[in-house]
Amino acid sequence: MIRASLSRRQFTTTLGAGLGAALVEGPFGARRAEAGRPSTRPGNTPADAVLLNSNENPYGPAASALDAITKSESVAARYPDAAEARLTEAIARLHGVAADRVVLGCGSGEVLQMADMAFLGPGKKVVVAEPTFEAVLGYARVTKAEPVKVPLTADFRHDLPRMAAACDAGTGLVYVCNPNNPTGTIVTKDELAFFLERVPRTVSILVDEAYHHFVDDPHYASAFEWIDKAPNVVVVRTFSKVYGMAGMRLGYAVSSKENAEALRAHAAWSNANAAVLAAALASLAESDHVPRQRSINREIRDWLCRELERDGRRYIPSHANFLMVDVGGDVQPLIDSFRERRILVGRKFPSLPNWLRVSMGTKPEMQAFVDGLRAIAPARAARAS
Ligand SMILES: Cc1ncc(COP(=O)(O)O)c(C=O)c1O
Numbered sequence: 001m002i003r004a005s006l007s008r009r010q011f012t013t014t015l016g017a018g019l020g021a022a023l024v025e026g027p028f029g030a031r032r033a034e035a036g037r038p039s040t041r042p043g044n045t046p047a048d049a050v051l052l053n054s055n056e057n058p059y060g061p062a063a064s065a066l067d068a069i070t071k072s073e074s075v076a077a078r079y080p081d082a083a084e085a086r087l088t089e090a091i092a093r094l095h096g097v098a099a100d101r102v103v104l105g106c107g108s109g110e111v112l113q114m115a116d117m118a119f120l121g122p123g124k125k126v127v128v129a130e131p132t133f134e135a136v137l138g139y140a141r142v143t144k145a146e147p148v149k150v151p152l153t154a155d156f157r158h159d160l161p162r163m164a165a166a167c168d169a170g171t172g173l174v175y176v177c178n179p180n181n182p183t184g185t186i187v188t189k190d191e192l193a194f195f196l197e198r199v200p201r202t203v204s205i206l207v208d209e210a211y212h213h214f215v216d217d218p219h220y221a222s223a224f225e226w227i228d229k230a231p232n233v234v235v236v237r238t239f240s241k242v243y244g245m246a247g248m249r250l251g252y253a254v255s256s257k258e259n260a261e262a263l264r265a266h267a268a269w270s271n272a273n274a275a276v277l278a279a280a281l282a283s284l285a286e287s288d289h290v291p292r293q294r295s296i297n298r299e300i301r302d303w304l305c306r307e308l309e310r311d312g313r314r315y316i317p318s319h320a321n322f323l324m325v326d327v328g329g330d331v332q333p334l335i336d337s338f339r340e341r342r343i344l345v346g347r348k349f350p351s352l353p354n355w356l357r358v359s360m361g362t363k364p365e366m367q368a369f370v371d372g373l374r375a376i377a378p379a380r381a382a383r384a385s
Contacts, residue, residue: 046342050368052359053344055181055211055322057244059296059362061279062289065245068278075274083277084270090284095224095254103263106271108210108238108251113139115173115234115253117266119204120145124172129158131349133181133208136173145172151351156183156316156324160191164198171203178223179211182349182357184318189221196223196230204259205233210251211320213242213290214297220319224254231256234263239276241321242293243283248276297321300360307370311379322359324352327377331356337376343369 045051051058061069075083084104092099105111116139120126126140130149137147148171150163158176167174176195179186187195192207199205207223223235234255240246250272253263272280283289301318308315314326327334331348334356338345346357358369 045344048342050343050361050365052361052365052369053346054246055241055320055359056246057241057293057321058365059293060244061248062243062283062286064282064286065243065279068282069248069275072275072278078274079270080272080274080277081270083274083281084272087272087277087281090281091252091254094284095227097227097254098257100257101254101260103253103255103260103267104272105251105253105267107240107249108208108236109135110267110271111236111251111253111263112136112206112208114263114266115204115206116140116143116145118259118262119172121172123170125170127163127166127171127174129163129177129180131182131351132175132177133210136175136206152183152185155185157185158187160187160195164195167199167203169200169202171200173204173206174199175206175208177208177210179215179318179320181211181320182322182324182346182352183316184211184320184323185316186215186217186220186319188219189225190219192221192223193226196226196233199232201232203232205230206236207233208236210236210238210241212237214294214321215319216294216298217319227254231259234259239280239283242290243280244293245276245279245283248279250276250280297360300363300366303363304360304366304370311374313379316355322346322357324355324357325373327354327356329354334376338372341372343372345369
């Protein structure tokens, strides 16, 4: 391997020069920048860079999960079948379903790919909001399915009535990202119920709840409410966000037994490694990790909103661990200026060209972001739009 022949210093220098490339779109364009691959991984990023670009959890895994990762060295030599079964059962118990309705993925990204492979193909349509998390469209391109993009409402939420109306006999999949990435907005329980009734049963409904744990709004509901009543619903979750394990790669789907089988047909064998299986099991057993992370996120998000309001800046109220700010003009030069300051923020979303997406970091990181914003885009300029 080339890496093995480089010293650590050479490696860092070589890849440090690639920091700009991290924000250049690759074959999956947005997806690469979104996930920060390959150039925003720790080895590729200046050690002092502030990473507010991929909606990760800056606090990392729960202590017990870290401990489980360390201890997993004792099973590193063995295939992790038993651990996979244990975690699958734990997820099934958590959601009150049979284990054969749970499908693990190497990150929820792999689950999205499985869904595209299972439910799409040439001549099929995939209905999505615009903008939303792009991975589903990226993988759909490979299947040669036709994308149908439905713009968000004026308040930046999924337009579910229009999305339902766009679903017909030729639709294989409709994707609902709730909360939505990049806007952080939600659809309510009632809106989702109305939508699920209207979408034909022949259409698979993929509800991506990557940011579910950060939502406090009482009008919101997880699609798990309908998982038994609507056999076409597939709910997707991840350990990358609230559980702080984006680098460990684990996500899952829960659906009907038939849809789980259809998804599993496109999964790689042993797609979850022993360390992440052990860490996920430990995370689920921790009763206070999720509430603690949710409250930390809420506190920092509220603080950021107050700072933005002090400046008179417009932002989209968010239910997730990121937020969009109106910068009053093309966001790209701002993204570049932040990068010069070693602060990585979200990429430009072409349908929201004046909006900057920033992930929640620690308090000092968010202070650095606010200071940077005030220096790069003084509040009056931002207000002028
Ligand atoms: C809405 C959404 N779904 C899925 C993913 C993929 O996450 P992972 O593959 O790390 O589980 C992301 C990543 O940012 C996301 O924002």
